[in-house]
Amino acid sequence: MSTNSVVKKNRKRLDLSDAIIRGFGYIFVSFYALACVFPFLLIIGTSFSEEAVVRKSGFTFFPRGFTTYAYDLVIKGGTIGGSYVVTIVMTVCGTAIGLFIISMTGYALQRRDFPFRNAISFYIYFTSLFSAGLAPYYLMMTQTYHLKDNYLAVFLPLLMSPWLIILMKNFVKSIPHEITESGKIDGAGDMRIFSSLVIPLLKPALATIGLFLALSYWNEWYNCSLFLSSRVQYKTLQYNLYEVVNKIASLKNSVAATYVTFDDLPQETLKMATAVLSTGPIIFLYPFVQKYFIGGITIGAVKG
Amino acid sequence: MRNKKQNVVALHPKKQIKNPIKRFFINLIHYRVLTLMCIPAIVFFFLFSYMPLPGIYVAFINYSYNKGIFGSKFVGLSNFKFLFTSGKIAMLTRNTILYNLAFIILGNLLAIFMAILLNELRSKYFKKVSQTMMFLPYFISHVLVGFLVYNMLNYDYGFVNTVLVNLGFERWGPYSNANVWPVILVVIFLWQVTGYNSVVYFAAIMGIDAEIIEAARVDGANGFQKIFYIILPGLKQTVVILFLFALGGIVKGNFGLFYNIIGQNSMLFSTTDIIETYVYRATMNDFNFSTASAVGLYQSLFGFVLVLTSNWVVRKLNPDYSLF
DSSP: OHHHHHHHHHHHHHHHHHHHHHHHHHHHHHHHHHHHHHHHHHHHHHHTSOHHHHHHHOOOSSOSSOOOHHHHHHHHHSSHHHHHHHHHHHHHHHHHHHHHHHHHHHHHHHOTTOTTHHHHHHHHHHHHHOOOOHHHHHHIIIIISOOTTOHHHHHGGGSOOHHHHHHHHHHHHTSOHHHHHHHHHTTOOHHHIIIIIIHHHTHHHHHHHHHHHHHHHHTOOHHHHHHOOTTSSOOOHHHHHHHHHHOHHHHHHTSOTTTSOGGGOOHHHHHHHHHHHHHHHHHHHHHHHHHHHHHHHHHHSSOO | OTTHHHHHHHHOSSOOOOOHHHHHHHHHHHTHHHHHHHHHHHHHHIIIIITTGGGGGGGGEEOOTTTHHHHSEEOTTHHHHHHHHTTHHHHHHHHHHHHHHHHHHHHHHHHHHHHHHHHHOOOHHHHHHHHHHHHGGGGSOHHHHHHHHHHHHOTTTOHHHHHHHHTTOOOOOGGGOGGGHHHHHHHHHHHHHHHHHHHHHHHHHHTSOHHHHHHHHHTTOOHHHHIIIIIHHHHHHHHHHHHHHHHHTTTSOOHHHHHHHHTTOGGGHHHHOOHHHHHHHHHHTSOOHHHHHHHHHHHHHHHHHHHHHHHHHHHHHOGGGOOO
16 A cells, blocks of 8 residues: 555656656647748748739748649749659669669678678778769769760669668668578579568568668759759759759740740749649658658668 | 688588688689679779779869860879968868767757657657658758748748748848858758657667666656656767767768758858868869869868778777777
């Protein structure tokens, strides 16, 4: 009886401090989470507003004078359709090819009996320790490989990174070595063991690393800015957005030339609509795939 | 190297092959499939990471586009001398390191704070929804981040100015005032990564033995004591390791963030130019490949030493976590 009452007493005291922390937690986290989505609501709201109202009274949270004019211009007019095709093709192919190579390499490098694994691991890891820097890289890509204005210059460098291979190795580590052994005893070759026994167990790893790859392809603008000049009409979505936001001429190109005169262009809402369309699919997809990212972060965090 | 002996033993338990060349080829034939599985990655890193290395030579010549690498004049270290005597390198290094220190320290503090609060919340639904919302900024491109910042802050239609004007205040023009950007950039950085970073600490808190917490409660520890005497000490190791690794990358910048927010706005460069934005402009705007290479080489070497040092410290603290 007496111990019970002590525990009860303690519970009461605990509840007060816990309630303070919890209450503060709910308030702080709510505000922070709202701050995270607020700018997005702002551009979505403004993209459906009328340009004249936006110019007079600034960006807005709720559409003022609801209209889809800016979207009509962007979709019917210009470059965004081509950008979508370029980005989707790159994302799909890059993720598939990248995943294949990364998982193969990750498996081989994690095989305990593979004598070259330390040498190859170091060979790959070293590239993240020391690099030549941007200028020699740029000269090599443009003058040795002649990849200026070539989509391959955007596509290839994103296929893999030392970090993703290390992440894959950490995932493979969690698969018991006995699986490989049992395959060997049954007479399967290394490739057969990999494709029939290991790959099915690597599904969470493939999902996580596939998402990192897909995200880096979808958000690609850097290589585009380095290697694709104005001679290439369709850039990736994000670089298309970059140009529409930062270069007036590109803003005009993003709608059909005959559509409106330049002075009539609803500049601000047009930028907003392009931003919404360029980001679109990610916003709808990420809540579903987020758990795979969480798995990736916790496995890859320290041994990055 | 160090595994060779043990592997050979596993492969040929009876006879040891002494000749290393012979051993290499025997291994190559025996493990041809595993070797082939690594070939695409080996070729990839050779083409995109090792091939540019000889190009570092550009840092030691006065590169001209027409003459090519071998036709340009060799100038030794004078590219570096210029960068050091003009104070350019010092300014870039200072900006890069100070920004990274602020990012690392404040970023980790806020992430830990957030993880502890999330851990205290009981409503699963609330936790899930708020985490999803906090994750959103991490999934978008830096181009969009730059655009969002512009929408919040620009002089004419920006949201902040709309609110200020409506409340009867003067307009605020940060895009022509260099001094405010360190604060703004740090806030944007925190906004973008905290949701993501807090997950690491959240997982670490989950890893703390629940029985310790239960025992403390029975002994009468209140909520604050639980946080200060159990959770924070429990996170110490994760914090130290992540901090040390982050220090290893302190001369590498967040190029995308700076380039998309500041861009070519030279009014703001004194407080916002980092090594990578300078290298990018020197390469892409000025075609000054020699200067760009010199700065890049300086950054690579500096970074290399830092990573080795931080890894050495990590290995002293806990060999399990060291990278090599």
